[in-house]
Amino acid sequence: MEECELCGRKMSTAYIISIENVKLRVCEKCSNDKKVLFIDNGKEKADSANKYIENNSDNDEIEQIIDDYGETIRRARESMGLSLKVLAELLNEKESFLARIEKQKTTPNSKLIEKLEKTLNIKLIENP
Numbered sequence: 001m002e003e004c005e006l007c008g009r010k011m012s013t014a015y016i017i018s019i020e021n022v023k024l025r026v027c028e029k030c031s032n033d034k035k036v037l038f039i040d041n042g043k044e045k046a047d048s049a050n051k052y053i054e055n056n057s058d059n060d061e062i063e064q065i066i067d068d069y070g071e072t073i074r075r076a077r078e079s080m081g082l083s084l085k086v087l088a089e090l091l092n093e094k095e096s097f098l099a100r101i102e103k104q105k106t107t108p109n110s111k112l113i114e115k116l117e118k119t120l121n122i123k124l125i126e127n128p
């Protein structure tokens, strides 16, 4: 019989929990106030817990960017007194790429949108 990774108690059903991205197989008691990813009662494969975590981290949804995002970015940048070059350095992006975004010739991906929002203190995603 398997032992709980926290208290060492023998258990027939393992509760897979995640603490700071480390997965532990613990008994019912130890899983109590934790987020349980998966309950392994021996009927299903334990690697379902792995899949759950992978699926969750790959959560790159397509979001609705505002119509005048280029103008919004440019105005926010200028009001902060930042040149494109400085903003590019802050965001770790190419200056020419940001210039294209400001001219709305290209759309930033969701990661860059997030960085732009945080850095410039603006909202680029349309509220539903």
Ligand SMILES: [Zn+2]
Pocket (backbone or CB within 6 Å): 004, 005, 006, 007, 008, 009, 026, 027, 028, 029, 030
């Ligand atoms: Zn335990």
